[in-house]
Amino acid sequence: MAGTGADAREQVAGRLLRQAGACERLGSPLSGLLLRAAAEDVAAGGPTWAVLAPHAGGHRDDALGLRLLAAVHRLVLERRAPALAVHYPSVGGTAGPRGAGAAFLAAVADHAAALRDLVARPCQTNEVARAAALLGGFLAVARATRLPLRVLEIGASGGLLLRWDRYRYTAPGWSWGPADSGLTLDGLFARPPAPDPPAVPVAERRGCDPTPVDVGTQEGRTTLTASVWPDQTDRLARLRQALAVAAAVPAAVDREGVATWLPARLADLVPGTATVVYQSIVEQYLDDDQRAARTAALDAAGARATAAAPLAWLRFEPIPGTPDFVVDLRTWPGGTTARVATATPHGAAVVAR
Numbered sequence: 001m002a003g004t005g006a007d008a009r010e011q012v013a014g015r016l017l018r019q020a021g022a023c024e025r026l027g028s029p030l031s032g033l034l035l036r037a038a039a040e041d042v043a044a045g046g047p048t049w050a051v052l053a054p055h056a057g058g059h060r061d062d063a064l065g066l067r068l069l070a071a072v073h074r075l076v077l078e079r080r081a082p083a084l085a086v087h088y089p090s091v092g093g094t095a096g097p098r099g100a101g102a103a104f105l106a107a108v109a110d111h112a113a114a115l116r117d118l119v120a121r122p123c124q125t126n127e128v129a130r131a132a133a134l135l136g137g138f139l140a141v142a143r144a145t146r147l148p149l150r151v152l153e154i155g156a157s158g159g160l161l162l163r164w165d166r167y168r169y170t171a172p173g174w175s176w177g178p179a180d181s182g183l184t185l186d187g188l189f190a191r192p193p194a195p196d197p198p199a200v201p202v203a204e205r206r207g208c209d210p211t212p213v214d215v216g217t218q219e220g221r222t223t224l225t226a227s228v229w230p231d232q233t234d235r236l237a238r239l240r241q242a243l244a245v246a247a248a249v250p251a252a253v254d255r256e257g258v259a260t261w262l263p264a265r266l267a268d269l270v271p272g273t274a275t276v277v278y279q280s281i282v283e284q285y286l287d288d289d290q291r292a293a294r295t296a297a298l299d300a301a302g303a304r305a306t307a308a309a310p311l312a313w314l315r316f317e318p319i320p321g322t323p324d325f326v327v328d329l330r331t332w333p334g335g336t337t338a339r340v341a342t343a344t345p346h347g348a349a350v351v352a353r
């Protein structure tokens with residue numbers, strides 16, 4: 001039940017301020033500034049509070065600040081907030097930060113009804129650079145098994161990480177992936193993984209998401225673009241290129257949650273392929289029942305895994321209670337776990353182990 005008093009406003013303002021700090025640490029001063037203005041407005045009971053009040057009392061991990069940023073960014077991308085757009089580099093705005101907070105609050109006031117609906121949508125950041133963090137895990141499975149991979153992604157969003165093998169990855173003196181890829185992920189590695197094997201056949205690519213984004217539609221592409229912070233033009237450029245790759249490489253994302261989808265996908269392991277189940281930055285959105293169903297499906301399939309039909313579980317997630325994000329890989333038969341990388345939440349500064 002949403003609260004309405006000063007305590008509820010302070011709680012929501014606190015969540016926005018925490019997100020502001022995270023945006024600033026991750027290189028988006030504009031998002032930090034906008035969220036700080038929003039937090040002040042919430043605490044004062046202004047228009048932003050009128051939009052966010054239904055979410056008072058929500059879980060601190062429900063990404064409310066990100067959802068507000070994405071909702072307003074969508075208005076800008078759709079040319080519905082021209083006075084704010086001049087501050088948004090994502091649409092060519094060059095006015096800088098001065099006055100951006102006031103313009104943001106004015107846009108919130110002007111579009112309160114639309115924003116109430118948009119903010120209710122789930123967080124849909126499909127960050128393609130996270131493929132750089134996951135890459136070492138996929139290569140480790142391919143290297144150990146020498147089998148084509150069957151890749152099954154939990155929380156796939158628009159499915160951009162289902163095309164991980166179709167991107168080019170580069171670092172000084174090192175590269176992996178097709179040289180003619182439409183997307184080169186450069187500068188993301190502090191230490192890249194061993195580029196072995198040099199190519200990995202993918203036999204099946206399939207994901208699940210309760211609210212998948214259809215990247216074949218303008219609506220879907222706008223949803224993903226709105227989820228990128230507006231002053232992070234490098235991420236926006238990567239997203240545009242990833243969308244072009246996605247248009248040429250089919251990948252199914254089923255409209256379904258992990259709890260029912262994964263047991264069905266793992267009912268039979270496919271001999272002659274290595275099944276890799278993976279997720280990135282999804283854990284905070286799952287409840288205990290969903291996590292338990294996932295673990296049970298993996299354990300049951302792991303017990304049936306063989307050298308001819310092996311199973312792997314690759315995950316890129318924060319270590320709870322710490323600022324660290326890690327990539328861990330569990331493999332069956334055997335069920336052993338190894339850390340394959342550390343990275344920042346959006347997939348930069350990847351250190352392969």
Ligand SMILES: C[S@@+](CC[C@H](N)C(=O)[O-])C[C@H]1O[C@@H](n2cnc3c(N)ncnc32)[C@H](O)[C@@H]1O
Pocket residue numbers: 122123124125126127128130154155156157158161208209210211212256257258259279280281282285286290
């Ligand atoms: C922050 S996004 C991350 C998307 C993608 N994994 C990435 O790293 O780019 C979290 C995703 O988890 C999805 N999600 C939420 N609950 C889920 C569930 N029960 N089963 C599968 N996916 C879920 C959301 O819809 C959303 O697309």
